[in-house]
Amino acid sequence: MTSIKILGPGCAKCKATYEVVKKAIEQSGVQAEVTKIEDLEGMMKYNILTTPVVVIDEQIRISGRVPALDEIKRLLN
Amino acid sequence: MFNLLQRFSDWLIFSVLGVSAESHLGQALTFFVYDTAKILILLFLITILMGIVNSYFPIDRIRNFLSRNKLYGTQYLMASTFGAITPFCSCSSVPLFIGFVKGGIPLGVTFAFLITSPLVNEVAVAVFLGTFGFKATIVYVISGILLGVISGMILGRMKLEPMLTDWVRKVWEQAKAEQADFEMGKVSFMGRLPVIIREALGIVKGVVVYVLMGIAIGAAMHGYVPEGFFEEYIGNDTWYAVPLAVLLGVPMYANAAGIIPVIQVMVAKGIPIGTSLAFMMAVVGLSIPEATLLRKVMTTRLVLIFFSVVATCIMISGYLFNFIL
Numbered sequence: 001m002t003s004i005k006i007l008g009p010g011c012a013k014c015k016a017t018y019e020v021v022k023k024a025i026e027q028s029g030v031q032a033e034v035t036k037i038e039d040l041e042g043m044m045k046y047n048i049l050t051t052p053v054v055v056i057d058e059q060i061r062i063s064g065r066v067p068a069l070d071e072i073k074r075l076l077n
Numbered sequence: 078m079f080n081l082l083q084r085f086s087d088w089l090i091f092s093v094l095g096v097s098a099e100s101h102l103g104q105a106l107t108f109f110v111y112d113t114a115k116i117l118i119l120l121f122l123i124t125i126l127m128g129i130v131n132s133y134f135p136i137d138r139i140r141n142f143l144s145r146n147k148l149y150g151t152q153y154l155m156a157s158t159f160g161a162i163t164p165f166c167s168c169s170s171v172p173l174f175i176g177f178v179k180g181g182i183p184l185g186v187t188f189a190f191l192i193t194s195p196l197v198n199e200v201a202v203a204v205f206l207g208t209f210g211f212k213a214t215i216v217y218v219i220s221g222i223l224l225g226v227i228s229g230m231i232l233g234r235m236k237l238e239p240m241l242t243d244w245v246r247k248v249w250e251q252a253k254a255e256q257a258d259f260e261m262g263k264v265s266f267m268g269r270l271p272v273i274i275r276e277a278l279g280i281v282k283g284v285v286v287y288v289l290m291g292i293a294i295g296a297a298m299h300g301y302v303p304e305g306f307f308e309e310y311i312g313n314d315t316w317y318a319v320p321l322a323v324l325l326g327v328p329m330y331a332n333a334a335g336i337i338p339v340i341q342v343m344v345a346k347g348i349p350i351g352t353s354l355a356f357m358m359a360v361v362g363l364s365i366p367e368a369t370l371l372r373k374v375m376t377t378r379l380v381l382i383f384f385s386v387v388a389t390c391i392m393i394s395g396y397l398f399n400f401i402l
Contacts, residue, residue: 041244043172044175044248047176048172049140049169049172049173049177051169064135066279068272
């Protein structure tokens with residue numbers, strides 16, 4: 001199962017990212033577990049600078065912007 | 078290029094809609110159409126330009142650069158300039174702050190970045206260019222960068238590290254030059270462009286409401302408020318106008334896109350430009366939401382010191398502008 005983490009303090013862009021990721025999982029039918037990380041210390045473990053961040057299987061894939069739906073789908077496959 | 082736009086909006090309002098060119102309504106409407114079109118075009122072009130720059134110089138690289146190199150005093154200017162060219166969403170300011178501290182970048186330099194970043198951003202620059210013109214925009218950008226440098230230097234001298242919150246201080250004590258590069262990948266320019274354009278459209282879409290509101294208020298004032306109206310109340314000789322403008326501006330949190338068109342009209346109607354710029358910088362550069370975010374990494378005292386130093390520098394630059402321009 002793929003693990004997806006969304007890092008961000010809960011701003012509008014982070015919420016948008018979460019929605020995109022959820023939709024991408026639904027549409028591609030991939031088994032994935034999505035977790036939101038909203039606390040700073042948890043976020044900073046990934047050594048990030050800008051939010052939102054999408055981490056897929058412990059790898060930073062998107063940083064500092066809301067991804068497109070197709071982008072996430074591609075990353076999931 | 079913008080002549081055509083002006084002719085178009087005149088034609089639309091006066092000929093097609095048949096509103097008299099001499100009427101207040103006609104003046105306000107043609108101003109609204111012209112400004113909206115001009116600013117939206119500039120906004121789109123500049124966000125794309127900035128998007129390209131950022132695609133090649135992501136913030137991670139900038140942090141690594143500042144963290145690895147001993148820059149002998151120029152690091153304040155570097156950080157402040159980088160702050161001007163990198164846009165980021167305000168909720169990124171805290172991770173960014175910690176990331177800089179973690180990379181061993183001095184607190185003052187980090188502040189320089191943090192001050193300029195909201196003050197000089199692509200939206201503010203585009204709207205400024207559209208309303209005030211090229212020369213004033215250059216003055217604004219340079220003074221924004223200098224403001225970051227000077228405030229950062231002052232804050233850097235104050236030895237404020239003990240006033241960080243506990244866990245950030247621990248991060249600071251263990252700080253080291255970061256080497257980890259963000260995996261960039263080799264993507265061609267044409268491959269990057271769709272993402273850049275999508276981002277630019279997203280930014281424009283996000284601020285378009287504020288731009289329209291700002292221009293609408295500006296247009297109404299343009300059409301109905303007589304020339305020199307404000308001069309009576311806030312002239313150049315009112316010494317307390319600048320500090321008052323800054324104190325009013327700090328708690329206000331408006332989008333740069335919305336506030337600039339209003340300010341441009343206020344300047345046209347007699348408020349001195351320095352006072353207006355000081356007000357705008359206070360509104361855009363310092364805000365209560367930013368303060369609450371920063372409270373997560375700084376003690377209240379440090380946030381207050383930070384805000385006071387920046388506010389003071391804004392006031393000084395306001396007086397300077399009134400004096401020079």
